[in-house]
Amino acid sequence: MQIIEHAESLTPMHACALVPTMGALHAGHASLIQRAASDGLPVVVSLFVNPTQFAAGEDFSKYPRTLEADRELCQAAGATAIFIPSVQDMYPHGVDAANTEAGTLQLPLVATQPKLEDAQRPTHFAGVCQVVAKLFDMCQPATAYFGEKDFQQLRVIQDMARREGARWKNLVVHACPTIRESDGLAMSSRNRYLQADQRENALGLWRALTVAQASVRAGMDIAAVENEMLRVLAQHQLQVEYAVIRAPGTLLPIEKFEPKLKSGARALIAARLESVRLIDNASCGGA
Ligand code: PAF
Numbered sequence: 222m223q224i225i226e227h228a229e230s231l232t233p234m235h236a237c238a239l240v241p242t243m244g245a246l247h248a249g250h251a252s253l254i255q256r257a258a259s260d261g262l263p264v265v266v267s268l269f270v271n272p273t274q275f276a277a278g279e280d281f282s283k284y285p286r287t288l289e290a291d292r293e294l295c296q297a298a299g300a301t302a303i304f305i306p307s308v309q310d311m312y313p314h315g316v317d318a319a320n321t322e323a324g325t326l327q328l329p330l331v332a333t334q335p336k337l338e339d340a341q342r343p344t345h346f347a348g349v350c351q352v353v354a355k356l357f358d359m360c361q362p363a364t365a366y367f368g369e370k371d372f373q374q375l376r377v378i379q380d381m382a383r384r385e386g387a388r389w390k391n392l393v394v395h396a397c398p399t400i401r402e403s404d405g406l407a408m409s410s411r412n413r414y415l416q417a418d419q420r421e422n423a424l425g426l427w428r429a430l431t432v433a434q435a436s437v438r439a440g441m442d443i444a445a446v447e448n449e450m451l452r453v454l455a456q457h458q459l460q461v462e463y464a465v466i467r468a469p470g471t472l473l474p475i476e477k478f479e480p481k482l483k484s485g486a487r488a489l490i491a492a493r494l495e496s497v498r499l500i501d502n503a504s505c506g507g508a
Contacts, residue, residue: 222295223302227310228359231265234302238262239362241353243270245285245410249400251298253366256397258299262363266295267304267356272316273323274348285413304360311355323347329380331373335472337489338373338500341462346377353378357389365392370399370407372489372502373472399501401427407501419494425457426490426501429464433488437505443477446505450490459492459499466505478505 225231238257242250250266257264268291275281288305295303312319324347332346333339339346357365365382367375375396382394400408405427406420415423429450436446443466450464468475469485478486489502 222292222300224292225265225302225304226306228306231304231359234263234265235361236262236363237265237301237360239356239360239365240264240266240300241356241365241367242266242268242291243284243410244268244291245287245413246291246294247400247408247410247412249368249370249408251294252400253368253397254295254298254300256395257364257366260364260395263301264299265302265304265360265362266300267306267360269304269306269311269352269356271311271348271352272308273312273319273351274345276342276344279342280411280414285410304356311352319351320344320348323351326350329377329384331380331470331472332377335373335467337463337465337467337472338491341491346374349374350377350381354381354385357382357385357392361390362392363390364395366395366397368397368399370409370501372487376470376472399503405431409499411497411499414497415494419497422457422459422494423497423499425454425459426492426499428457429453429490430488430501430503430507433466434503434505434507437478437486443475446488450488454490454492459494462491462493462498464488464490464492469504 238260240253240257270284272281326347328346328350367378379394382392406424432449432453433446436449446466454461467487469487486505487502488505491500
């Protein structure tokens with residue numbers, strides 16, 4: 222497996238399958254790499270903790286950096302190369318200038334309208350679009366892989382790639398399922414922030430999502446399903462930022478379950494256990 226540090230050395234990798242990450246890799250990332258490898262193109266995994274998608278006071282400086290373990294996971298999962306640019310490589314004019322530039326980007330509507338992550342982390346998607354667009358420009362991938370765990374991010378990137386189809390030669394963005402621990406907790410690099418005594422309560426997100434699915438099957442209306450999620454989250458001492466049912470494409474509120482929308486409608490949750498912020502989501506039609 223090749224280790225690439227500078228964008229100039231990516232040229233032979235153009236038309237690859239790209240898996241953008243911030244490192245601190247886990248089995249969820251491995252599944253993205255394996256999926257990419259199974260599609261037959263050389264796989265490039267980028268490892269870059271992007272400063273512009275973190276607001277002041279968020280966890281940029283303490284975000285886990287585990288390069289050696291990440292390298293081994295990428296190799297075992299079938300990556301052809303890892304791309305580990307420096308902040309200087311990505312943002313030659315500095316992070317302050319990059320933050321200013323991010324603020325000027327025209328974001329897809331799904332990055333600003335739903336009032337989900339966009340309301341809780343108002344500068345986040347500008348930074349995500351900025352860095353992902355740079356990675357797409359540098360790698361010129363044919364395909365790119367993102368997890369459904371960050372569902373709004375996935376939708377934002379899909380819409381950005383569609384809008385910029387000519388720039389990225391109709392790059393195909395693949396959505397990959399969330400990988401869960403055996404008890405249902407969605408895998409996340411931030412799970413390592415959880416104290417042992419918070420781990421059980423963290424499971425409240427998945428329990429709330431499965432209760433939402435059962436409530437939809439039982440014929441409850443949207444408000445009742447959302448109340449069920451809030452009830453379960455409260456039982457787990459989770460401080461809720463949102464727990465909602467939304468249209469799967471726009472992530473905007475829906476008034477009632479139309480027969481066609483019912484199974485595709487998305488339940489999305491963000492909640493905190495003290496300083497640890499967790500997000501998860503599932504299709505209402507899930508098993
Ligand atoms: O999901 C992530 O790890 C990041 O937001 C991404 C897409 C790699 C951009 O930094």
